[in-house]
Amino acid sequence: MNKIKFLREGIKNLRTTGTVTPSSRFLCQSMLKxxxxxxxxxxxxxxxxxxxxxxxxxKKMHPEAKLLTFEVQANFCELLRKIEDDRLVVIEDSAEFIEQYLRQHGYEKADHIISAIPFVIFPKEVAGNIVKTCRDHLAPKGFFVQMHYSTILKSLYESIFPNVKTSFTPLNIPPAFVFHCSN
Ligand SMILES: C[S@@+](CC[C@H](N)C(=O)[O-])C[C@H]1O[C@@H](n2cnc3c(N)ncnc32)[C@H](O)[C@@H]1O
Structure with a gap:
């Protein structure tokens, strides 16, 4: 999807998308660091x-690894399914159901969880429950990585994970923060 289309979708569904521009490559790099x-x-x-x-x-993933990508908007899922890569499983459902889908694919825990969910627009309890589910389904040395456009929810992550490292990426619209959380 080009930037204009993303902008249109973002404006149309701002309450779910939480942004009007896709993440820059600098932000992607920072999230995967x-x-x-x-x-x-x-x-x-x-x-x-x-x-x-x-x-x-x-691009970085091992040839034998699997990526389970959750997305609630059907139009985005359609685009994700166009990515031709057998390692990718597109799950058109909410992040709340991580446990169910992990099990369905034969796993108990994920090595890492990378999130761009706009938790700031979620009720705090729902956001907290999803983040706790992530913590409980993370392998011992795994990272839960979350990006945001502010540090408003930093205390939420700190209340759930013992270790939270924050970094800032100015080269994104808007500039963004990344929280690397671990147990
Ligand atoms: C800020 S956009 C990030 C898009 C892309 N990953 C990027 O970084 O440019 C957030 C995405 O989270 C999706 N989303 C919102 N609530 C969700 C939920 N409960 N479960 C899964 N995805 C959700 C939205 O539909 C939207 O596509």
Whole structure:
């Protein structure tokens, strides 16, 4: 999807998309920093959108690894399904159901969970429950990575994960923060 189309979808569905522009390559790089792609075999992406982060993950991912990408908007899922890569599974459902889909694909935990879900527009309890589900389904050395346009929810992540590292990416519209959370 080009930037204009993303902008149109973003405006139309702002309450679900949470942005009007896709993540820049600088933001994608920042989100994936520190992830050991040689070792990771099962990665979850939350809020795949038009697939910009998805493609970055696939480019780095091991040939035998799997990527489960959750996305609630049908039009974005259609685009994600056009990515021709057998390692990608597009899940047209909410991130709330991580456990169910992990099990369905034969896994108990994910090596890493990369999220662009706009939790700031979620009721706090719903956001907290999804983040707790992520924590509970993360492999021991795994990262839960979350991007946001502010640090407003940093305390939520700090209340759920013992380790939270924050980085800032100015080269994105709008500039963004990335939280690398681990157990
Ligand atoms: C900020 S966009 C990110 C798109 C893309 N990953 C990027 O970084 O440019 C957030 C995406 O999360 C999706 N989303 C919102 N709520 C969700 C949920 N509960 N489960 C899965 N995806 C969700 C939206 O539809 C939207 O595509």
């Amino acid at each position: 520190g992830i050991d792609f040689d070792k990771a075999r099962i990665i979850i992406e939350l809020g795949g959108g038009d697939g910009v982060v998805t493609r970055h993950i696939l």
